[in-house]
Amino acid sequence: MPFQSRRKPTAHTYLDNRVIKSQRENKRTRSQRARQRLETKEHLARLAVGLGEVELADKIDRCHSRLSVLTCGRHIARVIPNFTCEFRLCPDCGRRRSRRLQNKYLPIMRAFMLHNRVTPVHLVLTQTHQKESRKQSAKRIKDSFGKLQRRQFWNERFKGGTWSLEFTKDKNGFHHTHLHVIGFRRHFFAIELLRAEWLAVTGDSYVLHLKPVQDIAKGLQEVVKYVSKPLDIRRFGAEDLREFLKLKNMRMFGTFGEFRDFCKDFEPSDDEGAAVGELESLARDLVEGCACPKCDRPLFDLRMSKNELPQFYERIESFAPE
Numbered sequence: 001m002p003f004q005s006r007r008k009p010t011a012h013t014y015l016d017n018r019v020i021k022s023q024r025e026n027k028r029t030r031s032q033r034a035r036q037r038l039e040t041k042e043h044l045a046r047l048a049v050g051l052g053e054v055e056l057a058d059k060i061d062r063c064h065s066r067l068s069v070l071t072c073g074r075h076i077a078r079v080i081p082n083f084t085c086e087f088r089l090c091p092d093c094g095r096r097r098s099r100r101l102q103n104k105y106l107p108i109m110r111a112f113m114l115h116n117r118v119t120p121v122h123l124v125l126t127q128t129h130q131k132e133s134r135k136q137s138a139k140r141i142k143d144s145f146g147k148l149q150r151r152q153f154w155n156e157r158f159k160g161g162t163w164s165l166e167f168t169k170d171k172n173g174f175h176h177t178h179l180h181v182i183g184f185r186r187h188f189f190a191i192e193l194l195r196a197e198w199l200a201v202t203g204d205s206y207v208l209h210l211k212p213v214q215d216i217a218k219g220l221q222e223v224v225k226y227v228s229k230p231l232d233i234r235r236f237g238a239e240d241l242r243e244f245l246k247l248k249n250m251r252m253f254g255t256f257g258e259f260r261d262f263c264k265d266f267e268p269s270d271d272e273g274a275a276v277g278e279l280e281s282l283a284r285d286l287v288e289g290c291a292c293p294k295c296d297r298p299l300f301d302l303r304m305s306k307n308e309l310p311q312f313y314e315r316i317e318s319f320a321p322e
């Protein structure tokens with residue numbers, strides 16, 4: 001009975017909460033974030049044990065449990081884990097996944113924009129909240145987006161882009177599934193027209209947000225964040241995990257339209273490769289004895305357990321920035 005109970009999403013509280021939430025997140029220090037990742041993983045492992053998913057719990061437990069930290073003593077150049085669980089809800093693996101996506105897609109996006117003279121926008125598509133499973137909710141919004149892409153209005157205004165899924169759940173147990181789209185806009189149009197199109201394909205929702213992306217690197221970072229952190233796991237219960245495990249093969253990120261074809265053919269030139277993730281690729285080549293990219297002091301390899309990492313970050317944070 002999918003239509004048994006529904007509520008209209010409120011247009012503005014969503015974005016307001018979003019902003020407050022990300023401001024709060026930005027204020028946290030690295031040590032606080034590292035500690036939180038530890039807690040999240042312990043919580044996940046406990047839930048997994050409760051569901052009899054012992055193997056999963058063990059993997060989460062081992063993931064990033066021993067670390068090799070390349071440091072000059074004042075800066076951290078690189079953290080290399082002994083093992084990665086690759087579980088979708090693992091915050092450590094999520095960060096790695098989102099960095100991989102950024103490194104892969106940023107040069108393609110830059111090249112695409114250059115070749116096509118399109119402007120990127122960040123579009124958030126929402127739908128009515130219904131009593132349904134997470135899977136149904138995700139399928140519903142993806143189907144609507146598929147319909148939108150087949151419409152003339154959309155094709156005349158967008159030249160493809162990327163999409164990613166964000167899941168949240170409210171106190172009443174309603175799933176709020178959003179699609180975050182980086183769309184390459186051909187030309188400006190009135191937002192009301194897009195609302196009408198979205199209503200036409202969903203049948204009941206016109207709520208969406210659109211904002212221009214000034215800096216494509218930041219825009220991409222913002223949308224892949226949801227791939228790395230699809231949910232607020234600390235409020236997660238056993239049932240949520242059980243439900244999430246059913247989503248195993250569901251895609252959370254994808255490309256569409258002409259951008260999708262462009263990705264298939266894209267081979268980075270030396271220039272374009274260098275323009276992206278410079279620090280990332282630089283860090284990948286660092287080994288013990290290399291100069292610290294921040295201060296030139298030699299790097300050494302410090303071995304530590306996962307529980308020691310937050311403390312180490314604290315020590316680093318206690319030094320005044322040079």
Ligand SMILES: [Zn+2]
Nearest residue numbers: 063085090093
């Ligand atoms: Zn992991």
Ligand SMILES: [Zn+2]
Nearest residue numbers: 072075292295
């Ligand atoms: Zn240094």
